[in-house]
Amino acid sequence: MCTSFTYVNQDFYFGRNLDLDCGFGEEVVITPRHYPFTFHHKETITNHYAMIGMATVIDNTPLYAEAVNEKGLGMAGLQFSQNAVYFPYKEDQDNIASFEIIPWILSQCETVHQAWQLLEHVNILDIAFKKSVPNSPLHWIIADKEQAIVVESVQEGLKVYENPIGVLTNNPPFDFHRLNLTQYLNLTKSYPENRFDKSIDLKPYAVGMGALGLPGDASSVSRFVKTAFLKHNLYSDGTESDNVQQYFRVLQQVAMVKGTVMTDKDTMDHTLYSCCINATKGIYYYTTHENAAIQKINMHDQDLNDTKLVQFALNRQPEIF
Template sequence: GQCKNVTEARKLLSNLNLVKIDFSAKLHLSPLHWLIADKSGEAIVVESTAEGLNVYDNPVGVLTNNPEFPKQLLNLSNYQSISPAYPENTLIPEVKLSTYSRGFGSRFLPGGMDSESRFVKEVFTKAHAPKGKSEIENITDYFHNLHAVEQQKGLDQVAPGQFEYTIYSDGINLTTGTFYYSTYDNNQINAVKLEEDKLEQTELLQYPLQSKQTINFQN
C-alpha cells in the first residue's frame, strides 16, 4: 500500500527484514514466495531464504512454490523446444513419419501437480495466450490460463484421505481495480468493482463469496 509501482517497491524491500516469529501457536511460519507487478507489466519475485531476502526480476510473469525462483527459470531451459506448432522432423528428416494426433509440439510439456511442472506449463500457456480486444476477452483468456494448472480434488494427496486442490482463482484489473474470481465449486467468473465514491469511507465493505455452482439451464 506504500508503492505505486515496482520501482518504489524495490526501494522499500532493500530495507525490509522478515523475522522468524510464528504468528501464533496455531499458525506457524510458512515458506512463502511473493510476486509484485505493476501496470507496466514489470514484475519481481521476493523470496526469503536462509541467506536473507532475495529480490529477482521476473521476465516470465509467473510464480509458484519451491524450488527457489532462479532454479525455476533454469529448469525452463529443458523445455525450449516446446511449441504450439507441429514440430519439424529433425530426428530422421529423410523419412516421412506418420502422425496420429495434433499437439505434438507440446508433447513433452510436464503435466504433474508438482510446483515445478505447473510453473513450466503456466509459462508456456501465458506466453502463447491470445491478446483480446476487450476486457471480457482478456479476463476469459486469463482464467483459462489459470485453469490450465489448477489442482483438481483427488489428485494431490497430502495425507491419507486428504488432498490439496485449487480453492479459488482470481485476478485484478490494475486500471479499474475490478477484482475477478472463481471458486472450485463455482466456475462462474464473479467480479467486484472498485467504487470510487466508497474509497473514502471508514466502514469495511464485505461481499459474500460465491461458492455455489451456477448453471445456465437453457430448457
C-alpha cells in the same frame, strides 16, 4: 500449493490459483485509503493507496493472500515450504512480519521499482499474527504492467529476483525454476516439422504435437513450466471479456482437481479459488471450487476514502445455466 502469473493485453492482469486442503475464512476485501494499517515495529499508516484482494479478516485486520492497489501494483504470497526462513528483529532494518508485507508494500508503492527500493531495507520477522494463527512459509511475486520480481526470505537473507517470465509457483526457489525452463526451449505452439531425419517420412498425426513434453502433473515445477508456456502463447482479442476468460483458462489448466493430489497428512489439496484482477481498473474476478461461474467486484464502486474495510463473502453456490 499455488500458481500465479501476470498478463498484459491493453490492461494489466494479475492473479492466481490458491491450492490448499481446506479453506481459511477467505473473502474479497477492499481496504480504503484511510483504514489504519498497524505494524508490530513500524508506525501505523493511516493514509495510503486503496487495495482489493482475497484475505482473511481477523481482529479487523486483513491478512491478504494477494491484492492489487489502486495504482496497478499487485502482490501475492505463495507457499514456500522448506526454504522460507524468517528472522529475529534487526536494529538497522524495517522489520516486517510475513503477514504484514503485502500491506506494507501495496500501501506505499506505485511500481515494482519503488517496491524493490523499499525491500532493500526489509527484514522478514519470525513472528506469528497470534498463537492460533501461525506463520506460513511464503515467497512473493510483485508485479506491475512493466515488470515483475520474486521476493524470497531464505537462510542467506532476503533475495529479490527479476522475473521476466511473470510466473511463480512453489518450491524450489525461483532461480531453479528459471534454469529449469531451458529444458523446454524446443516446445512450440506451431505445427511441428520433421527435425528427426529428413530422409524419413515423419509427419504429425495430430495438432498440438509441437508441445510434446509439456508437463501436465500438479507439481510446482511442472505447473511453472506449463503456466509459462500457456501464458506466453495464449491469444486474446484484447477485450475485457476475452482477456479475463483466457486468463481463467490458463489457471484451469494448472488447477488441482480434488482427490488427485494428496498431502503427507493424507488430506486433499485442491484449488480453493482462482482469481484474475484487472489491476488497471481495480476489478477483482474470481471463481471457487464449488462455483465455476466468474464473479466480479469493482473496488471503485466503493468509497475509497473511507476508514472501514469492505468485505464480500464468496459466492460458493453452484450456478449451472
